[in-house]
Amino acid sequence: MSGVLAILQKELLVYFRSPIAYFLLAAFLLGTGYFFTYNIFLTGDATMDETFQNMGILLVVMLPMVSMRMFSAEYGARTMELLAALPLGAWQIVLGKYLGAVAILVLLTAGTAINLVPLYLFGTPETTTIASGYIGFLLLGMACLAVGQLFSALTENQIVAALATVCVLLGLWFVGYLQTFQYSQELRALFRHLSFSLHYGNFVQGLVRSESVAYYLAVCAIALTVNAGYLQWRR
Amino acid sequence: MSTLIALTSVSKRYGPRTVVDGVSFTVERGEVVGFLGPNGAGKTTTMRMIAGVAAATSGSVTVAGYDMATQNEDAARKIGYAPEYPPLYDALDVWSYLRFVAKAKGVPRAAIARELERAAGACRLEQVYRKEVFKLSKGFRQRLGLAQALLGGPEVLLLDEPTAGLDPGQIQETREVIRAYGEDHAVLLSTHLLPEVTLVCRRVAIIHHGRLLAIDSPEGLQRAFEQADCVALLVAAPAEGLRDALLAVEGVAGVRIEPLEAEPRLLRVECRVSARAGLEPAIARAVAARWQLHRLERQRPSLENVFLGYVGPEHGTGART
Numbered sequence: 001m002s003g004v005l006a007i008l009q010k011e012l013l014v015y016f017r018s019p020i021a022y023f024l025l026a027a028f029l030l031g032t033g034y035f036f037t038y039n040i041f042l043t044g045d046a047t048m049d050e051t052f053q054n055m056g057i058l059l060v061v062m063l064p065m066v067s068m069r070m071f072s073a074e075y076g077a078r079t080m081e082l083l084a085a086l087p088l089g090a091w092q093i094v095l096g097k098y099l100g101a102v103a104i105l106v107l108l109t110a111g112t113a114i115n116l117v118p119l120y121l122f123g124t125p126e127t128t129t130i131a132s133g134y135i136g137f138l139l140l141g142m143a144c145l146a147v148g149q150l151f152s153a154l155t156e157n158q159i160v161a162a163l164a165t166v167c168v169l170l171g172l173w174f175v176g177y178l179q180t181f182q183y184s185q186e187l188r189a190l191f192r193h194l195s196f197s198l199h200y201g202n203f204v205q206g207l208v209r210s211e212s213v214a215y216y217l218a219v220c221a222i223a224l225t226v227n228a229g230y231l232q233w234r235r
Numbered sequence: 236m237s238t239l240i241a242l243t244s245v246s247k248r249y250g251p252r253t254v255v256d257g258v259s260f261t262v263e264r265g266e267v268v269g270f271l272g273p274n275g276a277g278k279t280t281t282m283r284m285i286a287g288v289a290a291a292t293s294g295s296v297t298v299a300g301y302d303m304a305t306q307n308e309d310a311a312r313k314i315g316y317a318p319e320y321p322p323l324y325d326a327l328d329v330w331s332y333l334r335f336v337a338k339a340k341g342v343p344r345a346a347i348a349r350e351l352e353r354a355a356g357a358c359r360l361e362q363v364y365r366k367e368v369f370k371l372s373k374g375f376r377q378r379l380g381l382a383q384a385l386l387g388g389p390e391v392l393l394l395d396e397p398t399a400g401l402d403p404g405q406i407q408e409t410r411e412v413i414r415a416y417g418e419d420h421a422v423l424l425s426t427h428l429l430p431e432v433t434l435v436c437r438r439v440a441i442i443h444h445g446r447l448l449a450i451d452s453p454e455g456l457q458r459a460f461e462q463a464d465c466v467a468l469l470v471a472a473p474a475e476g477l478r479d480a481l482l483a484v485e486g487v488a489g490v491r492i493e494p495l496e497a498e499p500r501l502l503r504v505e506c507r508v509s510a511r512a513g514l515e516p517a518i519a520r521a522v523a524a525r526w527q528l529h530r531l532e533r534q535r536p537s538l539e540n541v542f543l544g545y546v547g548p549e550h551g552t553g554a555r556t
Contacts, residue, residue, distance in 0.1 A: 006338035010324070013335075017326040017367075082322035082383070084288040086339045087311035235290045 003088040007096025011070075012103060021104060024065055029111045031058050036115040046123025048115070052133040052204040055112065056197065059141050060169045066104055067148025068162035070097050075156040090231040094224055098149055105141040109134060129206035136203020139216035140196060144169055146223035153227050172196045237264050239313075239391050239421035240285060245294035247280050247445075254280045256445040257294070264390070267417035268450075269436035270425040271542055277445040278425045279319060282393050285423065286316040299390050312341060315389035319396045319425075321380025325369035329360055329379060332368060333386060340387040350386055357412050358382040359405075373400040381409065385416070392422045398431065410435050429542060441545045448545045456541045465534045466518055468504040469495070472526035481506055484521050486514045501529065 015021040035054035074080040148165040176195025179188040199212040240262035247255040255277040283289040296303040301310035358378040440450040489507040
């Protein structure tokens, strides 16, 4: 576990000693703030539903900027040579890096909580729905980071890693819309099960469904396992 | 002495290309072994396999008794590896970087500060301790790469071109660190600098086209290469007559003559001779019969000549001296 913690601390240090983390935090909070203000004035309801939807798509587009450097930058700077020579297993490296990125995600999530202040000051929002939305937001972000980290491990080029991740994540986000064009029940079910946005929609509506939780966690587990396996294979 | 590095018929293939071909050697505790070879000979790949960064396609690599194929993590605790390009995080400062490596190597929390001080002190990094890595000069980057390898006091130290980019003073200091460390650990040192090998290494391994051509002490390699011996003379004589007279001596294969800069009437002559004993008197007689012989000495081949003899003169540019 000390190896995982060492990697995690190093990741956070690297994030916060370069402008990437600050830029991302600022851009994300600015975007979220804009959507929140727009939705509140548009609907006049003390709710985060619409804002959560907007935050979801913003997350899908922006998180690849966090994940793109996770391994690609290590290859580029030849520091992967150091990580591979340290007494760390592939899983420790993958997990340490992943937790570092999740810490950034938690920080992003915590930053959006500022929107709740006016909501509770001037209205009576449903706390359970908001909590459920945040759970969904974190799970969606964790799945996005796991997928992004895998693509970062597969290429030495950060831009390629980011673009590939955005493509796959947008594919998973919009795949649910394909079900309306299918006659086959199996395909409709498959698209529904694979859809990031439909599962996320459940959380936004206040439903913490075990199926949706399991889906996001399964995406994380599969991506991280493939990631660790790939690092092992690279040797 | 105990064997800390053992390679047995190790090969590494990338698709159809064989980069390392059946290499076997050992490094004992208390010795520094120099790893010589032209660019692309397979030195770095061999080092990477010993460090556990790359796996051998066939054969076995054991470090401190651990098999790198199955006990990689246990072995990694015994290894300090400084690759040719120092693996540094530019965004971190020197202290944070070394602290990260120490933690990842499993150095106990209470010992980290002492360990950092020791490694940074050995590599003269105190003055840049709080400086960001991206602000360091090439020399400091190289020394930081060495310092991270020394952290945790590994039993095996693998150094790939550790003095590249250092100034002469730093080179001397680094060699002293390596020599001192090699007294009770095993050090494998890949380098292009032949004097470095002579000064620091107890044994030398020469690798070319992925094959290990020789491994012996520098003196042993020179002895094995006696046929490249040379007899040097200092003579007051005309060049042409002297050349003919020397080539007439049986066993003299070639003659190189050049005037002595300080004393132009004297010629400095190098005769390439066979290793046959007793050739010096014959040469002395041939010269002294007609001219004035000032000096005659048999010279051992330099390590550079030995190296070139193994890998071929076309790789001479890779062997900087």
